[in-house]
Amino acid sequence: MRLALTLATLLLLAFSAGAQAPPIKIGFASAMSGPAAITGEGVRWGATLAVEEINAKGGVMGRKIEAFFADNKAQPGEAVSAVRKLADVDQVDVIIGQTHSGACLGAMPVVKEIGVPMVIEACSHPKIRELSGKGGNEWTFRVALDDEIMAYTFARYMARQHVKTSSILAMNNDFGRGAATAYDAAFKKAGVKLLSTEFFDPGQPDYRPVLTRLKRANPETILAVILASDGAPFMRQFRELGLTQRIFSRGSLGSAEFLHQVRDNPKIGDGVVEASYWITGLDPEWDRKWTERYKIPPRIHGSLAAITLRWAVVPALEIALKKHGKADRQTIRAALEEVDVKDSPLGPIKFDANHQAWINMILIEMNDGQLRILEKLPTSPALLN
Amino acid sequence: MYAMVAAGLALMLGVARLINFAHGEFFMLGAYAFWFGYSELGLPYPVAAVLAPAVMVAFGVAYQRSVIRAILPRSWHVQLIATLATSIVLTNLAIIVLGTQPKEVPTALSSRVLDVGGVRVVWQRLLVLGASLAIFWALQRFVARTRTGRAMRALSQNREACAVVGVDVQRVAMVTFALSAALAAAAAALVSPLFNIFPDMGTGLTLKAFAAVVAGGFGYVNGAIAASFLIGLTEALAGSYVSYAYKDAIAFLVMIAVLLWRPQGLFGRRIGI
Amino acid sequence: MRRATAVALGALVVAAPWVIAAAVPRQQRYVLHVLVFTALFAALALSYDLVVGHVGSLSLAHPAFFGIGAYTAAILATAAGWPFLADLLAAALLAAVVAALVGVPLFRLTEHAFAVGTLGLAVVAGIVANNWVEVTRGPLCITGIPKPRLGGLAITTLPGYYWLALGALAAVALLYRGLTTFRLGRAFHAVRDNEPLASSAGIDPLKYRLLAFTVGAGLAGAVGALYAHYLSVMCPEEMTIGLTVNLLVIVFLGGVGSLRGVLVGAVLFTALPEVLRLAPTWRLVIYGLLLLVVVVRSPEGLDSLLRRLGARVGR
Numbered sequence: 001m002r003l004a005l006t007l008a009t010l011l012l013l014a015f016s017a018g019a020q021a022p023p024i025k026i027g028f029a030s031a032m033s034g035p036a037a038i039t040g041e042g043v044r045w046g047a048t049l050a051v052e053e054i055n056a057k058g059g060v061m062g063r064k065i066e067a068f069f070a071d072n073k074a075q076p077g078e079a080v081s082a083v084r085k086l087a088d089v090d091q092v093d094v095i096i097g098q099t100h101s102g103a104c105l106g107a108m109p110v111v112k113e114i115g116v117p118m119v120i121e122a123c124s125h126p127k128i129r130e131l132s133g134k135g136g137n138e139w140t141f142r143v144a145l146d147d148e149i150m151a152y153t154f155a156r157y158m159a160r161q162h163v164k165t166s167s168i169l170a171m172n173n174d175f176g177r178g179a180a181t182a183y184d185a186a187f188k189k190a191g192v193k194l195l196s197t198e199f200f201d202p203g204q205p206d207y208r209p210v211l212t213r214l215k216r217a218n219p220e221t222i223l224a225v226i227l228a229s230d231g232a233p234f235m236r237q238f239r240e241l242g243l244t245q246r247i248f249s250r251g252s253l254g255s256a257e258f259l260h261q262v263r264d265n266p267k268i269g270d271g272v273v274e275a276s277y278w279i280t281g282l283d284p285e286w287d288r289k290w291t292e293r294y295k296i297p298p299r300i301h302g303s304l305a306a307i308t309l310r311w312a313v314v315p316a317l318e319i320a321l322k323k324h325g326k327a328d329r330q331t332i333r334a335a336l337e338e339v340d341v342k343d344s345p346l347g348p349i350k351f352d353a354n355h356q357a358w359i360n361m362i363l364i365e366m367n368d369g370q371l372r373i374l375e376k377l378p379t380s381p382a383l384l385n
Numbered sequence: 386m387y388a389m390v391a392a393g394l395a396l397m398l399g400v401a402r403l404i405n406f407a408h409g410e411f412f413m414l415g416a417y418a419f420w421f422g423y424s425e426l427g428l429p430y431p432v433a434a435v436l437a438p439a440v441m442v443a444f445g446v447a448y449q450r451s452v453i454r455a456i457l458p459r460s461w462h463v464q465l466i467a468t469l470a471t472s473i474v475l476t477n478l479a480i481i482v483l484g485t486q487p488k489e490v491p492t493a494l495s496s497r498v499l500d501v502g503g504v505r506v507v508w509q510r511l512l513v514l515g516a517s518l519a520i521f522w523a524l525q526r527f528v529a530r531t532r533t534g535r536a537m538r539a540l541s542q543n544r545e546a547c548a549v550v551g552v553d554v555q556r557v558a559m560v561t562f563a564l565s566a567a568l569a570a571a572a573a574a575l576v577s578p579l580f581n582i583f584p585d586m587g588t589g590l591t592l593k594a595f596a597a598v599v600a601g602g603f604g605y606v607n608g609a610i611a612a613s614f615l616i617g618l619t620e621a622l623a624g625s626y627v628s629y630a631y632k633d634a635i636a637f638l639v640m641i642a643v644l645l646w647r648p649q650g651l652f653g654r655r656i657g658i
Numbered sequence: 659m660r661r662a663t664a665v666a667l668g669a670l671v672v673a674a675p676w677v678i679a680a681a682v683p684r685q686q687r688y689v690l691h692v693l694v695f696t697a698l699f700a701a702l703a704l705s706y707d708l709v710v711g712h713v714g715s716l717s718l719a720h721p722a723f724f725g726i727g728a729y730t731a732a733i734l735a736t737a738a739g740w741p742f743l744a745d746l747l748a749a750a751l752l753a754a755v756v757a758a759l760v761g762v763p764l765f766r767l768t769e770h771a772f773a774v775g776t777l778g779l780a781v782v783a784g785i786v787a788n789n790w791v792e793v794t795r796g797p798l799c800i801t802g803i804p805k806p807r808l809g810g811l812a813i814t815t816l817p818g819y820y821w822l823a824l825g826a827l828a829a830v831a832l833l834y835r836g837l838t839t840f841r842l843g844r845a846f847h848a849v850r851d852n853e854p855l856a857s858s859a860g861i862d863p864l865k866y867r868l869l870a871f872t873v874g875a876g877l878a879g880a881v882g883a884l885y886a887h888y889l890s891v892m893c894p895e896e897m898t899i900g901l902t903v904n905l906l907v908i909v910f911l912g913g914v915g916s917l918r919g920v921l922v923g924a925v926l927f928t929a930l931p932e933v934l935r936l937a938p939t940w941r942l943v944i945y946g947l948l949l950l951v952v953v954v955r956s957p958e959g960l961d962s963l964l965r966r967l968g969a970r971v972g973r
Contacts, residue, residue: 033942034900037480076799076891081691088688102799102893109890114687125798172788174797174893181798199789205586229583452950465716466910466953469903474946481940592781592899596774634785637778644771645763 023059023066024317024327026051027086028305029079029097029107032071035202038229039099039301043121044069045294046302047096050309053289060317063327068092074099076106083107087116094119094316094332096308099301101125101174108132111139117333119143121308122301124150125178133354141336141355143308143346145277145379147179150250151186152383153361154275157375158248159190163221166192167214170225171251172199179225179250195219202230207237214243221246228257235268249274254366256280256297266369274364278304279371282345311344312336312357347378407448407468408569408594409587410475415441415570416582417483434574438567445566449559472591479584516575520568596640616640671824675817690816692928694888697823698881700924701830703908704917705877711915712838713870714850716769718902719760719776720878722783723753725897727879728886729787732800735887742806746883753879757872765867780899787894799893806887819888826884830877834917837873846870907949 028047032040051067059065068090070082079098086092095111095118098104104123108131111118120128120142129148132140158166168183170176180197187194196217198210214222222245226234231253238247252258254274262268280287280298286306290298319335320327327335341349347360358381363374418440422433452471597612619636670677674693679686702724709717727749734745764775787794794800806813806822813822838846848856849863857863886892908927913919931941 033477033480041484075895076893077695077885077889077896080889081695084688084691088685091684102797102891102895105799105801106889106891106893127798127801172797174799177791177797452954463953466906467950469906470946470949470953472946473903474943474950477940477942477946481943592777596777634782637781641775641778644767644775 021063023064025066025068025090025092026309026313027068027070027090027092027095027097029070029072029082029086029095029103030099030301030305031074031103032069034073034075036074036100038299039074040071042299042302043097043099043305044302046290046299046304046306047309049289049293049302050306054310054314060314060327061321063317063321072098072100072103072107074103076102079103079106080110083110083114083116083118087111087114092116093327093329094313096121096305096313098123101128101178104128108137108140112137115139116329117141117336119308119312119336121304124175126182129354129356132356133352136354138355139333141312141351141357143312143349143357143359144304145359145361146356147182147250148186149358149379149383150275150277150361151179151182152189153377153379154248154250154363155183155186155190155192157275157363157377158221159192163192163246165195165219166221166223166248167195167217167219167245168197168223168225169210169214170197170199171202171227171230173202175251176202176225183223183225183250200230202227205233207234208241211237211241211243214245215241219245221248224249224251224253226251226253228252228255228261231258232261232268235262235272239268247272250276252276252300254279254364254371255300256371257299259366259369259371260297263369269366270368272366273374274366275361276300276364277346277359277361278307279362279364279373281371281373283307286345307345311341311346312339312349315339315341315349347376352381407472407475407591408565409591410472410479411441411445411566411569411587412573412590413479413582413584413587414444414475415566415573416577416586417479418570419574419577420582434571437574438570441566441570442563445563446559448566449562472588476584476588483584512575516571520571524564524568593636596637612640612643615643672821675820687816690820694816694819694823696924696928697820697827698885698888699904699908699928700921701823701827702878702881703905703912703920703924704827704830704834705874705881706905707909707914707920708834708837708870708874708877710909711920712843712846712850713867715765715867715871716773717776717871717874718773718899719757719779719783720874720905721897721899721901722780723757723875723878724882724885724901725783725787725894726756727753727882728892728896729794729800729882730879731883732803732886732892733793735803736800742804742887743808746880749883750876750880753882754872754876757875758868761868761871765864765871777899780897780902784894784898787897794894797894799891800886801891803886803890803892805890806884823884823888826881830881831917831921833873833877837870838917907945911949911952 028043030040030043031037032044047067047069051065054060055064068086070086070090072079072082079102082103083095086095093116095116098107098118098120099122101123104120105125105127107118108128116139118140120140122144123142124144124146126146126148128140128142129146131137132142166187168180170180176199180199184194184197196213196219198213200207200210224231224234224247226249228251231249231251235253235258247253249272251274254269254272254276256279258269259266278300283303286303287298290303313332313336316332316335316339317327319338320331323335324331337351337355339349339351344359347358349357349359351357358379361377361379363377365372365374415437419433419437422436423430448471452467593616597616616636616639619639675686675690678689682689702720706717706720709715709720730752731745731749734740734748735742740748760779764772764779767775788796790796791798808822813819837843845856845861845866848859848861849866853863882897885896904927908923909920910923911926912921912923927945
């Protein structure tokens with residue numbers, strides 16, 4: 001008799017242990033190696049921190065999250081490998097990432113073929129919006145704003161500030177080129193005269209030749225599409241040459257990262273107005289946790305990945321679990337279409353027919369080593385008209 | 386700046402008959418050594434600037450004893466691949482150990498500007514120019530006057546004869562290596578305040594230095610220096626007046642044109658490898 | 659390799675999709691994808707080895723030819739609606755023509771100058787691809803490259819791609835074999851090993867070098883076209899100097915100048931990371947170290963090392 005009871009108890013325990021629900025697997029893909037490795041590192045740090053936080057609070061409705069990472073080397077070919085690894089080998093239920101537009105474009109056909117939802121946290125190519133959503137690729141979603149949206153908004157702002165002429169200085173990669181094309185069109189619409197467009201290779205240290213060319217073109221303002229790491233030597237040499245143009249920037253020039261790089265002389269960045277959709281200060285709690293853990297100011301790509309996870313993917317997981325009791329690829333995809341978050345740090349997250357979330361654009365001014373939000377501009381499809 | 390890096394490479398080529406594709410990494414490591422001394426340890430600029438080459442000399446010697454000794458007698462293909470492999474290892478170890486975040490080492494001179502009749506230049510640039518010239522002059526004297534220097538020259542001209550006459554080939558090779566590393570590191574210490582330091586910074590440099598060495602007359606140090614100045618100048622001019630995006634392409638095309646016109650390089654005599 | 663083993667191996671390779679589906683059903687597509695990359699890389703490495711291994715010219719220009727082929731196919735397929743086989747042929751031809759044109763002046767240079775010259779070509783090609791936005795769309799990439807069609811058959815599934823890549827590899831390997839044996843092969847090797855002797859024997863080094871260079875370039879262009887069609891996206895990042903580094907690793911790690919060696923190298927290079935599953939930067943460190951050790955101990959690559967080991971063990 002006692003044996004039977006013990007056996008029964010053991011069996012019961014075994015069953016209940018086995019009945020604990022499996023974790024939800026989320027894949028993160030970004031450039032983990034190569035020249036853009038700094039972005040992938042940010043994504044990995046941000047994702048790790050966010051996932052730990054969520055799991056510490058008990059997971060999503062009792063289900064823990066397991067994070068997997070893959071390297072797309074910022075190249076489309078590798079992005080395909082990364083997606084396949086995450087989907088086929090790691091068996092993830094949803095992918096966040098790609099970060100770089102070439103990689104996004106390469107990954108999109110594959111996520112459709114495999115049937116795994118991908119939420120893009122940072123790629124800025126306008127084509128992604130055209131290709132996604134109803135009638136197109138129903139498996140891709142994007143939280144970030146693209147260059148077209150930002151260009152039209154920013155150009156209109158510049159025109160309101162009575163800017164008459166400008167020159168574009170952009171990184172010679174997918175981000176910079178895409179932005180340059182968008183601003184070219186946007187300036188025309190807003191009535192700002194574009195005097196010249198210059199491209200530079202990210203990571204190269206000498207800006208004097210291009211600054212000389214800019215000096216010769218003599219615009220009133222410069223539209224700089226540049227990241228913080230290049231921004232620091234650029235601004236130093238800008239000041240060195242005594243140039244005085246107003247700088248409007250799109251990238252991460254006006255950022256805590258930049259100020260950290262120029263902490264010996266923060267006034268180098270004075271007067272720069274940055275158009276972005278993320279900045280430290282939108283979520284002070286997150287900033288604090290990041291700085292505590294990683295000892296440097298929060299990085300943009302890591303924070304974007306974390307926000308995408310917490311305010312787009314997690315709500316979708318909750319919807320899927322509530323409605324269907326499970327969170328697999330199909331239910332997550334359908335759930336993403338129903339996500340309607342009003343107050344994420346980036347603004348409202350609700351995917352339209354093209355699976356684009358129209359988050360806020362923020363204008364930041366850098367002065368005296370401080371960043372100040374000038375304006376918060378909501379965006380909508382109407383802007384593109 | 387290119388010139389100093391190329392000079393180091395040319396030295397090694399001419400004297401030790403060695404192609405070192407990891408040379409760019411000497412520059413990168415030298416820059417990090419400088420950063421460490423200046424930013425982390427808080428040493429004053431001149432001390433840190435001398436520390437970096439010192440560290441790299443030690444590194445260069447270690448490198449020579451381990452890797453180079455093994456590949457020296459082999460064909461130049463082997464040397465190229467082996468040093469390329471080393472370059473890959475070093476660059477990626479740097480990423481792992483030092484992180485991808487670029488480091489900045491602004492110094493007092495890199496922020497202060499000198500304004501001469503409308504031409505504005507940061508003091509540091511003048512330091513780079515002055516120091517380079519001083520170092521080249523010192524190099525010339527060393528090669529021409531000291532025993533080791535003369536041994537290096539002899540070695541580059543006729544290896545077998547040197548062994549016969551009693552020149553300690555291994556020792557001279559080691560000195561050459563150390564010198565080469567020191568040159569790269571010194572260049573790094575001079576230039577870092579102006580730019581960023583990051584693990585990838587050496588790779589592009591190696592390619593350009595290699596091009597300069599060949600174009601200047603294989604193994605001929607002054608030729609390499611001249612060729613590097615030519616590359617630097619072409620890049621700056623092309624960047625300012627023609628097209629910034631295509632400036633690297635133009636510089637390379639000029640190099641190729643030079644080689645086609647004078648296949649032995651600008652000043653070279655063939656070393657006959 | 660004995661006949662029976664060779665046939666068995668061949669059958670296994672062809673039947674791979676089914677074998678994989680049986681062995682690791684959920685990962686079948688991923689494994690096939692890796693194999694497609696392996697096959698394409700192997701074909702590219704063989705085309706590279708023709709120039710480096712058999713004629714002894716260290717060319718650093720291969721990414722340029724790969725890129726020219728890839729972009730030609732991409733542009734013709736998207737902008738001009740050319741069918742797959744036609745744009746594949748055009749890609750190979752254009753790459754070969756460029757090689758011939760550039761090769762004539764370049765081969766007159768010394769060995770080192772040649773290396774620098776080919777390096778320059780690769781750099782220039784990369785810069786043009788990145789900046790000639792009207793044609794190549796620069797960093798915005800060419801998207802929507804259609805799937806290959808052979809006659810009426812459209813290749814859309816992974817097993818289909820796998821067989822296509824395999825077929826391409828087989829064709830390249832056969833061509834490689836043909837070019838490097840018999841009289842032609844001997845002429846190549848004569849030029850590589852002892853140029854003065856070769857020319858005194860009436861073998862014109864320039865002609866043979868140019869031949870290897872051009873054929874190698876054409877093949878690289880063809881592989882580029884296949885690659886572009888497989889990914890349906892082509893960006894300038896795919897044709898950087900990094901590609902040369904990868905090819906050098908494959909060829910020298912596996913065995914320069916030997917068919918089996920290059921194949922071994924390609925398999926190691928593409929398949930090993932999947933097995934190792936380390937952080938990407940550590941992976942590169944390991945490659946570097948491996949390459950260093952191999953090239954110092956056994957410059958002919960792993961293949962000859964293994965062969966020597968095998969001989970010692972005394973099959």
